[in-house]
Amino acid sequence: MQDLNSQVEKAIFQALAHPMRRTILKIISSSSVTYSELITELQLSTGKLNYHLEQLEGLIEKDSERRYTLTPLGQKALNQINLINQETNASDEKYVRTAALAQKSSLQPAVRFFLLVGSAFSALIVFVWSYIAFIALTEGAPLIVYVLLPVLIALGVGLIGSLVYALLKSPEWVRRLERKFFGSP
Numbered sequence: 753m754q755d756l757n758s759q760v761e762k763a764i765f766q767a768l769a770h771p772m773r774r775t776i777l778k779i780i781s782s783s784s785v786t787y788s789e790l791i792t793e794l795q796l797s798t799g800k801l802n803y804h805l806e807q808l809e810g811l812i813e814k815d816s817e818r819r820y821t822l823t824p825l826g827q828k829a830l831n832q833i834n835l836i837n838q839e840t841n842a843s844d845e846k847y848v849r850t851a852a853l854a855q856k857s858s859l860q861p862a863v864r865f866f867l868l869v870g871s872a873f874s875a876l877i878v879f880v881w882s883y884i885a886f887i888a889l890t891e892g893a894p895l896i897v898y899v900l901l902p903v904l905i906a907l908g909v910g911l912i913g914s915l916v917y918a919l920l921k922s923p924e925w926v927r928r929l930e931r932k933f934f935g936s937p
Contacts, residue, residue, distance in 0.1 A: 764829045767811050772796070773804050774833055777822065780812055781830050784819035864919065871915040878908035 767773055772794070779785060779793060791801055805812070811826035822830060885901040887893075 760825065760828070763810060763825065764832060767808055768829055768833065770804065770807070772800075773808055776804055776808060777811065777826060777830050777833070780820045780826070781822055784815060784817075784821045786819050790820070867915050867919040871912055871919065874908055874912045874915060878905055878912065881905050881908060 768777075775794065776790065779790065785793075787801075787805075790796075790805075791798065794801065796804075805820075808826070811823055811829050812820050813823050815821050881901055881904050884897075885905065888897045888901065
Protein backbone atom coordinates (compact mmCIF):
# COMPACT_ATOMS: atom_id res chain seq x y z
CA MET A 753 0.00 0.00 0.00
CA GLN A 754 2.89 2.36 0.76
CA ASP A 755 4.15 1.99 -2.81
CA LEU A 756 0.72 3.03 -4.16
CA ASN A 757 0.64 6.02 -1.80
CA SER A 758 4.08 7.10 -3.04
CA GLN A 759 2.91 6.79 -6.63
CA VAL A 760 -0.22 8.84 -5.90
CA GLU A 761 1.87 11.55 -4.20
CA LYS A 762 4.31 11.64 -7.10
CA ALA A 763 1.56 11.79 -9.73
CA ILE A 764 -0.35 14.55 -7.94
CA PHE A 765 2.65 16.74 -7.11
CA GLN A 766 4.13 16.43 -10.59
CA ALA A 767 0.79 17.40 -12.10
CA LEU A 768 0.42 20.34 -9.71
CA ALA A 769 3.96 21.59 -10.36
CA HIS A 770 2.87 23.95 -13.14
CA PRO A 771 0.44 26.81 -12.43
CA MET A 772 -1.37 26.29 -15.75
CA ARG A 773 -2.23 22.70 -14.80
CA ARG A 774 -3.58 23.90 -11.45
CA THR A 775 -5.72 26.42 -13.33
CA ILE A 776 -6.99 23.72 -15.68
CA LEU A 777 -7.98 21.53 -12.73
CA LYS A 778 -9.86 24.42 -11.13
CA ILE A 779 -11.70 25.19 -14.38
CA ILE A 780 -12.66 21.57 -14.92
CA SER A 781 -13.79 21.21 -11.30
CA SER A 782 -16.22 24.11 -11.55
CA SER A 783 -17.95 22.58 -14.56
CA SER A 784 -17.00 20.01 -17.13
CA VAL A 785 -15.62 21.72 -20.23
CA THR A 786 -14.73 20.87 -23.79
CA TYR A 787 -11.36 21.26 -25.42
CA SER A 788 -12.45 24.36 -27.33
CA GLU A 789 -13.84 25.94 -24.15
CA LEU A 790 -10.49 25.38 -22.44
CA ILE A 791 -8.57 26.90 -25.34
CA THR A 792 -10.85 29.93 -25.36
CA GLU A 793 -10.69 30.47 -21.62
CA LEU A 794 -6.95 29.88 -21.21
CA GLN A 795 -5.79 31.60 -24.41
CA LEU A 796 -3.18 28.90 -25.01
CA SER A 797 -1.90 27.48 -28.27
CA THR A 798 -3.15 23.99 -29.07
CA GLY A 799 0.35 22.60 -28.55
CA LYS A 800 0.67 24.04 -25.04
CA LEU A 801 -2.82 22.99 -24.06
CA ASN A 802 -2.22 19.47 -25.40
CA TYR A 803 1.01 19.26 -23.41
CA HIS A 804 -0.69 20.28 -20.16
CA LEU A 805 -3.65 17.97 -20.77
CA GLU A 806 -1.23 15.08 -21.34
CA GLN A 807 0.48 15.92 -18.05
CA LEU A 808 -2.92 15.77 -16.34
CA GLU A 809 -3.84 12.33 -17.68
CA GLY A 810 -5.09 10.22 -14.80
CA LEU A 811 -6.36 13.34 -13.04
CA ILE A 812 -8.81 14.29 -15.77
CA GLU A 813 -10.75 12.28 -18.31
CA LYS A 814 -13.27 12.84 -21.09
CA ASP A 815 -16.83 11.77 -20.51
CA SER A 816 -19.19 10.38 -23.16
CA GLU A 817 -19.94 13.94 -24.36
CA ARG A 818 -16.16 14.61 -24.84
CA ARG A 819 -16.13 17.01 -21.90
CA TYR A 820 -13.27 16.99 -19.42
CA THR A 821 -14.07 15.94 -15.87
CA LEU A 822 -11.97 15.21 -12.80
CA THR A 823 -11.12 11.64 -11.89
CA PRO A 824 -11.02 10.62 -8.22
CA LEU A 825 -7.26 11.25 -8.33
CA GLY A 826 -7.93 14.66 -9.87
CA GLN A 827 -10.34 15.42 -7.05
CA LYS A 828 -7.62 14.51 -4.53
CA ALA A 829 -5.24 16.92 -6.30
CA LEU A 830 -7.87 19.67 -6.22
CA ASN A 831 -8.48 18.98 -2.54
CA GLN A 832 -4.76 19.58 -1.91
CA ILE A 833 -4.95 22.93 -3.72
CA ASN A 834 -8.04 23.92 -1.74
CA LEU A 835 -6.47 22.81 1.54
CA ILE A 836 -3.38 24.92 0.87
CA ASN A 837 -5.53 27.92 -0.03
CA GLN A 838 -7.65 27.55 3.14
CA GLU A 839 -4.74 27.18 5.55
CA THR A 840 -2.37 29.79 4.12
CA ASN A 841 -1.93 33.00 6.07
CA ALA A 842 0.39 36.01 6.14
CA SER A 843 2.79 34.38 8.61
CA ASP A 844 3.66 31.82 5.91
CA GLU A 845 5.12 34.48 3.59
CA LYS A 846 8.64 34.32 5.01
CA TYR A 847 8.75 30.54 4.74
CA VAL A 848 7.32 30.56 1.22
CA ARG A 849 10.03 32.99 0.07
CA THR A 850 12.74 30.87 1.67
CA ALA A 851 11.38 27.67 0.12
CA ALA A 852 10.99 29.29 -3.29
CA LEU A 853 14.57 30.51 -3.24
CA ALA A 854 15.87 27.11 -2.16
CA GLN A 855 13.90 25.33 -4.89
CA LYS A 856 14.98 27.55 -7.75
CA SER A 857 17.54 25.97 -9.96
CA SER A 858 20.79 27.60 -9.05
CA LEU A 859 23.51 28.89 -11.27
CA GLN A 860 26.00 28.40 -8.47
CA PRO A 861 27.50 25.03 -9.60
CA ALA A 862 28.00 26.29 -13.15
CA VAL A 863 29.46 29.60 -11.96
CA ARG A 864 31.86 27.82 -9.60
CA PHE A 865 32.96 25.51 -12.42
CA PHE A 866 33.64 28.42 -14.78
CA LEU A 867 35.52 30.30 -12.06
CA LEU A 868 37.68 27.24 -11.37
CA VAL A 869 38.38 26.70 -15.06
CA GLY A 870 39.06 30.41 -15.54
CA SER A 871 41.48 30.44 -12.61
CA ALA A 872 43.34 27.39 -13.91
CA PHE A 873 43.50 28.77 -17.44
CA SER A 874 44.70 32.16 -16.18
CA ALA A 875 47.39 30.47 -14.08
CA LEU A 876 48.54 28.57 -17.17
CA ILE A 877 48.71 31.78 -19.21
CA VAL A 878 50.67 33.57 -16.45
CA PHE A 879 53.07 30.62 -16.32
CA VAL A 880 53.60 30.79 -20.11
CA TRP A 881 54.15 34.56 -19.98
CA SER A 882 56.60 34.12 -17.10
CA TYR A 883 58.48 31.48 -19.07
CA ILE A 884 58.62 33.78 -22.10
CA ALA A 885 59.90 36.56 -19.82
CA PHE A 886 62.59 34.22 -18.49
CA ILE A 887 63.66 33.34 -22.02
CA ALA A 888 63.63 37.03 -23.00
CA LEU A 889 65.88 37.89 -20.06
CA THR A 890 68.36 35.08 -20.71
CA GLU A 891 68.40 35.25 -24.51
CA GLY A 892 67.69 38.91 -25.06
CA ALA A 893 64.62 40.47 -26.67
CA PRO A 894 63.39 43.76 -28.08
CA LEU A 895 62.57 46.52 -25.61
CA ILE A 896 58.79 46.17 -26.13
CA VAL A 897 58.95 42.61 -24.74
CA TYR A 898 60.57 43.88 -21.52
CA VAL A 899 57.77 46.43 -21.17
CA LEU A 900 54.84 44.28 -22.29
CA LEU A 901 55.50 41.01 -20.43
CA PRO A 902 55.57 42.46 -16.88
CA VAL A 903 52.29 44.26 -17.64
CA LEU A 904 50.72 41.04 -18.96
CA ILE A 905 51.98 39.04 -15.99
CA ALA A 906 50.63 41.64 -13.54
CA LEU A 907 47.26 41.61 -15.31
CA GLY A 908 47.21 37.81 -15.22
CA VAL A 909 48.02 37.69 -11.52
CA GLY A 910 45.32 40.30 -10.87
CA LEU A 911 42.82 38.24 -12.87
CA ILE A 912 43.70 35.10 -10.93
CA GLY A 913 43.26 37.00 -7.67
CA SER A 914 39.87 38.29 -8.80
CA LEU A 915 38.73 34.83 -9.90
CA VAL A 916 39.85 33.21 -6.64
CA TYR A 917 38.09 35.95 -4.64
CA ALA A 918 34.92 35.43 -6.71
CA LEU A 919 35.21 31.68 -6.19
CA LEU A 920 35.42 32.12 -2.43
CA LYS A 921 32.47 34.53 -2.42
CA SER A 922 30.44 32.80 -5.15
CA PRO A 923 27.67 31.30 -2.98
CA GLU A 924 26.68 34.73 -1.67
CA TRP A 925 27.54 36.54 -4.89
CA VAL A 926 25.56 34.16 -7.15
CA ARG A 927 22.52 34.25 -4.86
CA ARG A 928 22.51 38.06 -5.00
CA LEU A 929 22.88 37.95 -8.78
CA GLU A 930 20.04 35.41 -9.10
CA ARG A 931 17.79 37.54 -6.87
CA LYS A 932 18.56 40.61 -8.94
CA PHE A 933 17.83 39.04 -12.31
CA PHE A 934 15.29 36.34 -11.47
CA GLY A 935 13.29 38.06 -8.75
CA SER A 936 13.71 38.22 -5.06
CA PRO A 937 11.58 35.65 -3.33
